[in-house]
Amino acid sequence: MMTAELDTIAQKMVADGKGILAADESSSTIKKRFDAIGVASTEDNRRDYRELLFRSSEAMKKYISGVILFDETIRQKAKDGTPLVTLIAEAGAIPGIKVDAGAKPLPFCPGETITEGLDGLAGRLKEYYDLGARFAKWRAVIDIGAGIPSYTAIRTNAHALARYAALCQEAKIVPIVEPEVLMDGDHDIARCYEVTEFVLKETFQELYYQRIRLEGMVLKPNMIVPGKKSAKKASVEEVAEKTVRLLKSCVPSVVPGIAFLSGGQSDEEATAHLDAMVKLGGLPWKLTYSYGRALQAAPQKAWSGKAENVAAAQAAFTHRARMNSLAALGQWSAAEEKKAA
Numbered sequence: 001m002m003t004a005e006l007d008t009i010a011q012k013m014v015a016d017g018k019g020i021l022a023a024d025e026s027s028s029t030i031k032k033r034f035d036a037i038g039v040a041s042t043e044d045n046r047r048d049y050r051e052l053l054f055r056s057s058e059a060m061k062k063y064i065s066g067v068i069l070f071d072e073t074i075r076q077k078a079k080d081g082t083p084l085v086t087l088i089a090e091a092g093a094i095p096g097i098k099v100d101a102g103a104k105p106l107p108f109c110p111g112e113t114i115t116e117g118l119d120g121l122a123g124r125l126k127e128y129y130d131l132g133a134r135f136a137k138w139r140a141v142i143d144i145g146a147g148i149p150s151y152t153a154i155r156t157n158a159h160a161l162a163r164y165a166a167l168c169q170e171a172k173i174v175p176i177v178e179p180e181v182l183m184d185g186d187h188d189i190a191r192c193y194e195v196t197e198f199v200l201k202e203t204f205q206e207l208y209y210q211r212i213r214l215e216g217m218v219l220k221p222n223m224i225v226p227g228k229k230s231a232k233k234a235s236v237e238e239v240a241e242k243t244v245r246l247l248k249s250c251v252p253s254v255v256p257g258i259a260f261l262s263g264g265q266s267d268e269e270a271t272a273h274l275d276a277m278v279k280l281g282g283l284p285w286k287l288t289y290s291y292g293r294a295l296q297a298a299p300q301k302a303w304s305g306k307a308e309n310v311a312a313a314q315a316a317f318t319h320r321a322r323m324n325s326l327a328a329l330g331q332w333s334a335a336e337e338k339k340a341a
């Protein structure tokens, strides 16, 4: 195994003041996002939209360490014929690829899912490496509800994540290990803590069984937050304190970095939470962002499918990326947000 190569890529993914742009929405998810802004989800529109992000040179050069792509995008060319992967690499960012095949119903576990995509993965990883990908992502989904998650769902998903991670490392690709505990329910923050703890402990146990080199991976977890429908809200300080306490108890310190998902938090919440965690200090790993919605909601709205809005969309993307970069350094403030908006 090329351990030095893996470690170097993982460290670059979580470099100071930089984070990951999750632009790997599947065809059905990007359609949902485009529906919301009245844009038809055609191959050209998807290309135009992603091209505008990757051509946002200030954001890409200063604040984005890597971009997670969908299979279609890693093969797509910009309008002028340049491969989109080349645009990303020329900005100094690392191209990455989503390799899971989505969350499918888990037998005997109503309402729960198992993420599929292990069959043939070794071959696909080889192809993605040749197309320029140096890291990958696999998302396991754990839902909280009445009587769930089951141990079956937690264990099965952790096992699949670890099998994926092993195949990645063997292919010289850094795995982003993403066990996402959803924030959709009405559960309180304590329940999110308890479930995420179980999920992370199980995940690291499986990573150990599959002989994963922890120095050559990046963890992408949810933050510890109450469910969206919970009546009990949590302060930024409480989210930061609980998330860091939990991660310290579950994530070995040789893991180079933790890049959070935004999971449905508002743009500013996702930024404020990250900033507050970094400000706590004394962390054994880097903390940064691997946001999809919290980096893209603003540029999507500004763009709305119109060529004349490209500059405004790029400005909106650059602003969000800069705010999250400041947060990853523990230098963000609400005043900074308003000043630059």
Ligand code: 13P
Pocket (backbone or CB within 6 Å): 022, 139, 178, 261, 262, 263, 264, 290, 291, 292, 293, 294
């Ligand atoms: P969100 O930040 O929108 O949760 O997306 C990140 C991601 O890649 C989910 O798999």
